[in-house]
Amino acid sequence: MAFTIPRLYCPLSVPDEHPDLDLMEKRGLDWIASRGLASDPVTHRLVANSQSHALLSRLTPSAPAPLVQLGVDLGYLLFTLDDLRTDTGPTSIDTGLLMAWLYDFTYALAVPDAFLPDADPGCSAIAELSRRIRAVTPPEIWHRLIDVLHQSCWSAMWESTQRNLKLTPTFDTYLTARPRFGAAPATLLMAEIAAQLRVPEHEREHPLIRTAFDVSCLLLCLDDDLYSYPKEQWALDKAGRDAAHEPAAIPILMREHNVGVHEAAALLADIRDRLTLLLTRLLTLIKAAPFSPDTMAYVNIAASAVPVGLAWAQECPRFTDPDGRSPGLIELHWAGIHDIPPGNQDPLPYPSIESWWRHAAQPE
Template sequence: MVPPIFSPYRPAIHPCHEAVDRRTTEWAEAFDIGSPALRSALVTHSIGTFAARILPGGREEVVGILSDFVLWLFGVDDGFCEEGDLGTRPGELLAALSRLLRVAQNPEVPMLLDDPLAQGLRDLRYRLDQYGTPGQIARWVDALREYCLSVGWEAEHRSHGSVPDLNDYTLMRIYDGATSVVLPLLEMGHGYELQPHERDSTAVRAAAEMAYFVICWDNDLFSYHKESRTGLYYLNVIRVLEHSRGLTPEQALTTAIAQRDRVLTLFVRLCAHLRTQASPQLKQYLASLETFIRGAQDWGISSRRYTTPDDPADLPDAFCDTPTDTSQDPLDIPAVAWWWSVLPRDEAAVATEAGRLSALYAATRPAARPAPLHSALRSA
């Protein structure tokens, strides 16, 4: 049983969510994404709602692109990597993904013209060109490359049935969750481009990685029931903690929740610190990271993808306003321990943010459940 987990942010959803979900179903059918069985499952997972929660105040067209792109990613991840023939052949998988990457980078190339995933990716790229700058498109392709490399690493473990150690898993999980691929769309959705001196600063990069971590750890908590019952090889933080630290599933669950709580509280403090001198664009970027975290949480506890009605998962239907771990000490994970160095412990913004969060918790308590699908859009 996954208990209610800490979430300091309010739920929100774009008012176009039903139309986006419907159009994504039509898009998946038009491009034959995945096998018929996989596609029929994916279109019931409310992926349009997920996109609408990530960009509740964004351009409707970009929300639609994001929804189609997330479904495309699931088509690759579920059908191509986890359950497909290439899922245990990392070399061949990386070669196939590299060909898709070429299509993403240069959609005009005469390659994979009869391949549904390639054709869907071409369509996505041409649509992204309408809303993204060349720099944003290049970052999207680079992030997609990171994702492809990480699923190749996962395929290597799948081929041997091995479980990585916690440090390697953490490093690769923040990429194989494909969270970084979404970030350029957060900017496109609000019609701005964050300047490199802000986006690429150590502290802002740390904030983005913390968001990846929280989203992916939450996904592992919500997906563990489904993954552990498929009979197929899977990687999940609970399994990694059981293997690397000799924990029971219950102990591993408690440990994983404490880890994400410690990172999320650091993320809250860091965002408060960054906002004190941030440009309007950076403030929007940070707000979008927060909305991405909360949107993934609301979708994770409500989508058929994780609730698995035929074999119901014991997931929470609400969130709590108290973290289980508020320590300001770094996690014992070398790959991410540096995050704690970007924020001075005595930073005055910490105290300021504590007051803001106290008020936010009070305002959030009555709306702890996921926002109803008719909720009004919240301005980021």
């Protein structure tokens, strides 16, 4: 099964690898196994295939390894739960069951000291990780993590409802939900924790900073929609589900524009290229403004997620071995990453994100 990813615009450089990269992989996989979430060789391979350590550690290559490890462990956990809860099993086809499971998950996250008899391994794992994060972060950051993961769970419910009721969301409504069920804000928050940043709240919510963060989150997820498409298609075919109703970028664009897969992938590439150009313009404005050093570091980490995600995906077996049993079953052909700005530089015509271009044109 072969799929070509169109040429993608990304002039941002990829950070160096963390010096403790291999150690963090071992510790992350050992932790997942200790929580009872990778009890057989196939599941262990699925978990290892996600290479969370390579994605998370590169966001903060000079941060202390114990703090980076928290994000690596959360990444492995979320990839595992995506495979075992939202993509397969009873909760993947029954929104009510998924809702009940996600409530237990968010309860364990927010009340990690509660005794949970017979808890699902995923819930006991997030409780243990929540306690570790709480121990090394200010209360407001820990509460922020609870909030962003609640949003991720709510958006996962949206995705499940669209799929199981065979609804037809617009691409604009998809753009609103996508970063959250992709856990992009949580990923970047874990990098913020690793870097030990203290971002002033009024700067965090400044239109330029907030927009750059939101653009970075969406780009990380739209790029995933490109390189994960054949893996997701393989899973749909295996499950006998209709791809036409799948709440994902390429199927939605195929339906809205009445085009085939490759034309929809080209449309998605153009959308993400124009968003990347917007991000570069925002970064230029931010660098010229008097923001605090921690705020500048926060924005740089968020923006670096775009090239880091692309570099990670090109080496990640998660996208070529869809079931942990079939290395190389999917052939991803990358047409290339380049630094030539897109010819079409007009704002995108989607109400949910149209204000982003106004912030870049009229900085406050």
